[in-house]
Amino acid sequence: MVEAMDxxxxxxxxxxxxxxxxxxxxxxxxxxxxxxxxxxxxxLFHGFxxxxxxxxxxxxxxxxxxxFENAREIDRPSIAMDVTATIxxxxxxxxxxxxxxxxxxxxLLADGVEVPAETLFWRFRTQRHAMLAARRGKWKYVxxxxxxxxxxxxxxxxxxxxxxxxxxxxAAELRNALTEWGQSPASESD
Numbered sequence: 150m151v152e153a154m155d156x157x158x159x160x161x162x163x164x165x166x167x168x169x170x171x172x173x174x175x176x177x178x179x180x181x182x183x184x185x186x187x188x189x190x191x192x193l194f195h196g197f198x199x200x201x202x203x204x205x206x207x208x209x210x211x212x213x214x215x216x217f218e219n220a221r222e223i224d225r226p227s228i229a230m231d232v233t234a235t236i237x238x239x240x241x242x243x244x245x246x247x248x249x250x251x252x253x254x255x256x257l258l259a260d261g262v263e264v265p266a267e268t269l270f271w272r273f274r275t276q277r278h279a280m281l282a283a284r285r286g287k288w289k290y291v292x293x294x295x296x297x298x299x300x301x302x303x304x305x306x307x308x309x310x311x312x313x314x315x316x317x318x319x320a321a322e323l324r325n326a327l328t329e330w331g332q333s334p335a336s337e338s339d
Contacts (some may be wrong), residue, residue, distance in 0.1 A: 176213070179208060191307075199280065263329070278294040297313050
């Protein structure tokens with residue numbers, strides 16, 4: 150699959166070059182969830198069908214030679230709705246006037262202007278229970294059925310050291326933010 154994707158992406162980029170469109174084309178490569186079946190997500194925990202990092206942390210690559218400077222890695226949490234806002238902004242739409250869940254990353258990508266990360270929320274329903282998660286900065290709160298977790302993703306990307314009882318204020322903040330989000334109209338469209 151990786152070889153087929155590499156070949157296909159190469160053909161798209163080559164065709165953009167042939168048509169003279171490379172400098173004026175935003176190319177985005179991403180995925181909507183973690184790996185399934187024969188995938189190892191180490192050091193991330195779990196995978197497809199969960200809200201653990203192995204299920205939601207995916208690559209996001211953006212290429213636009215005419216707008217973005219040199220290649221660089223940006224360590225900023227984002228979510229699929231940010232991609233939508235970024236595409237609209239790249240197309241010239243003023244996203245500030247829209248009621249979007251996402252935030253455009255164009256100022257960061259094109260101009261190096263810091264774009265503050267929002268609190269990110271997820272909900273996933275299984276046959277047994279709902280799994281909920283919220284992330285703000287380095288902290289991630291997870292409600293997995295009857296279990297509650299809090300992780301410092303900068304120190305523990307593998308989600309092995311539960312800080313829920315060591316950092317009760319942060320856990321309460323994120324739990325309350327998640328509850329408030331769950332009661333908002335925006336959360337109904339997930």
